[in-house]
Amino acid sequence: MKKTSFLLLIIYILFSSVLFCQNLHFKIDGNTKHETNIIDSLSYTKTHANYNSIKHELDSIQKRLFKIGYIENKLKEIIKINDSSFETKIHLKKKFNTIHIYYDKTKIKRSLLESISKNIFDDYFELEFSKIENTLNFINSKISNEGLPFSKLRLSNIKVKDTSNLSANLIIESEIRKRVISDIVIKGYEKFPRSYLKHYLKIKPSQVFNLSKIKSKTSQLNNLKFANEIKPPEVLFSKDSTTLYLYLEKAKSNSFDGFLGFGTNEETNQLEFDGFLNLNLTNNLNFGESFKLLYKSDENDQKTFQADLTLPYLFKSPIGLDFGLRIFKKDSSFTTVNQALKLHYQINSKHKIYAGLLSTESNNLLTENTSLTISDYKTQYYTLAYEFTKAQAYNLLFPLNSKLYLETNFGERKALNTQEKQTHLAIDAFKIFYLNRKNSVFLRLNGASLNSNTYFENELLRFGGINSIRGFEENSLFSSLFGLINTEYRYQLNNSIYVHSIIDAAYFENDILNTKEKLFGYGFGFGILTQAGLFRFNYANGKSENQKFKLSNSKIHISLIANF
Template identity: 50%
Template sequence: MALKIFSFLFCFGWVSPLTLSAQSLHLSAVGETEDETRLLDSLAYKMLFEDFKSLEAEAENIQKTLSHLGYLESEFINLQKDNDSSFIATYKIGTLYKKARIHFNAGLNRKILKLVSNTITDNYFEVDVSKLETALDILNAEISNNGDPFSTLQLINIKKSNAILYADLNVEEAQQRTIDTIIVKGYDKFPKSYIKRYLKIKPKRPFNLKTITQKTEALENLQFASQIKNPEVLFTKDSTLLYIYVEKQKSNTFDGFLGFGSNTETRKIEFDGYLNLNLINNLNYGESFRLLYKSDESEQKTFDVKIKLPYLFGTPIGAQVGLNIFKKDSSFVTTSQFAKVDYQINPQNSVALGVNILNSSNLLDNPTATINDFKSRFNTISYHYIKPQRLDKLFPINFLFDISAGSGKKTIDRNDQFQSKFELNTFKIVNLNIRNSIYGNVSAAILNSENFLENELFRFGGINSIRGFEENSLIANVFAVFNTEYRYKVTNGLYINSIIDLAYYENQIITTKNKLLGLGFGFGVLTQAGLFKLNYSNGSSENQTIKLSNSKIHISLSATF
């Protein structure tokens, strides 16, 4: 009995494929000549079908393919049955028309013709016949985008001669549309000035959906808002309504760090840290407010406040003001005030003009040659560029470039000295792949003057400068810091990084030139409270060997709310 069942299954296994193959229908396409048949074979059309309806549809599609390729006179003659499972489709191929010469009237914008043709004269343009349908679709879309969404294109007076297709392009234009009303959905209190000045979308301008879509992509550059979906438009009989879909983002940040290390003189552990609060768009105006307080182990205290107000009174001009107070133990206190007016060129670029005023007071009982009362004033010009990568929660900014220059004078005991100042801060993230990236940051500053005071020099060093050194422990009239990190993302919320920092500085007061090196490692992790970072680093100079006792550990937590 088992042998009979096995024999039946064996025979069924051989017979079934033959039966299924016999049920398939086969199509052959032939022309009136052998050359035409070879041309049809080159089309790689489908040959096997499960039913006659699919086979018949493919036979008709072959003729459409021929016409699209430029065989405009081709014909599907007939479909004949050769046997029970085979059919033969016969075609007349005709002449191949490679070029189409399309005449247009003087009112057509010739700039859009450059999108479809490289041969354009005063009254006609040429395209390949095989690309003619696509070219007409592109032209129709461009005319629609330029304020006439209901326009139609039509080829009339079609003629064929010497393998060239001739035709006239007829454009049936409707009434040109302009944007009448702009409606923001999802974030009703989105600052109106950002629609007009930041996105540069204004009412009564010609409607162009392609351009509008490109402009609204700039919403991804904002910290306080993002685009939910592409803009949409509603046409009524006498108006055009543009809908922009935006949602508000959490953009306020609070961060700080706690640092500790050994004091080489007292051999005791000392602590330092800072608090940094950034409030953005809390008044739905696009404004920003920053408050920084820093205290370090060298008895240095910094208080810094900055306010930025964009698009004042709906104009493209914004304002920035700030106050910085720095106190060095009982030696001196310096107050710096600045005011700027800025102009946003586009969502990524801005320029600013401003004034910076410094007042410093000597707190020592006995005056010294390096610390004295002074006043200075600088007129400044600056440029700012930023490129975000919003999809990356760990590193939301890919590229930043900020440069400023200023000139002015310093006054000491009614004696004036000319001064100039240059500052640069830029960083870039090079993404090697989804997990690996390289971070590079350059910070540099130069102060030019006849002579210098300690209380006017730049101060750097620490977690936001060259790591492995105490906060603001390095003093210079010229310095440059190069920070590098190799970063590896373990997950989307956890990364580890190396630390290699290089620095060079000059201090003409004590006639010092030095090179510095900072080495270390760290990690960052996204928690429910925010981004937690820990860095371990060790710093040394060119005349000093690396000592573990000089190591610094920096801990910071940046929370977004």
């Protein structure tokens, strides 16, 4: 007997939740079959845990019917069929498709109404009844963005106008005066250069307060190398002021870039090395300034020294200044010195324009001038340029998604008591096309041309190497015109490792030698993001159009970009 009682107790404990938590079935009918079909189309829940859930579902159904135009729907009594079944009826009555909303011209612009309604009159506009809620939210957001963040909208005096239309008055409650930004407080990076707020982000005191635009603008801070936004902006409203708080942090913006290249000399069959040092210092004075230093020495006994200084937003103006100095020496043949002075204007975070002067002086170092194509000369150019950049700060391997730089130079060259007009054009553009999260294609177009009646060897354009067409020695190719395409198919294994192919093609002309040639480069490479920086390895083989493939023409390039 005791065993039987104990067994019954266990069964009771295990199955009591099932016995006492029986689901309730609920059904809603309309006054007609058509009304029932409309109610069923709302896909309401028909199985409930308790009676309160049924009542909550009914309330939800009536609100949904109201929103689609059945504002006179009437609920009848809920009938209990048995212990687990309930049903009720809802008489939908007439559906109203359109509402005529009367508005105050002084509080809402007609241009705003034109974006939400096709039928607008002097004192009212027509709107589909089902769109009322979304439309009112849209209007309210637009009014809030015009400096009235505490505005409220509602419809009053709703009544039947005719058999299918309603009418109502649009009531807008808002402050009398528009709110403007009275102060901007920066938290975290208090020394952030304020000129970037005014000219880069286009945010400044006395500006009409628009929170959605402010959030959109501050997100562009992540495109700067030296600052990050650590959380969205916040606003403190008081009776007479509106204070905007920005939360920023200073980022590592200095970089060191160097590479070591080696290959076999075809004449001596000996291994030769080349490399360069590239140092970028950014915002160390909390001014947004940048200083770039490049020193390159390659296997062709060529040396390059380059220094560039950029000073943005001089005297808190939208104008910045760029200085450039470049010295190139070709063994014991010649030296060329380029000096550039440009003013730039930052249109917005992506677009920038330049205007300035470029001066060049080249000297023949040969004691016995056996080459008639090398000569002393001086040039003076006027420069116009445009730059577009689109960042993707979330990607540490590829922080730039696309870039376009166009430059035009026009002026004259003086040499041997003669003057000659010249133009120099250059383009450098690239873009990453994403196939999916791990696969992408990188395309780069780079080219330049020097237009002149006569040419000297020491003024020709130089290209070739890891930052040009890969598989060739650094600056080993001289031309009066060249164009090249770099392509890479990239596969990203994870957030810090990727592998890629190398397929490059170039075309160049040398008007001194009267030659036209096509070049190709093939290979592969990989990149690894380490604690020290981005380590890159490239293996490429270069050949001309009529040249056979030779393994000895291969080049290996190793580089490391370290941020500090």
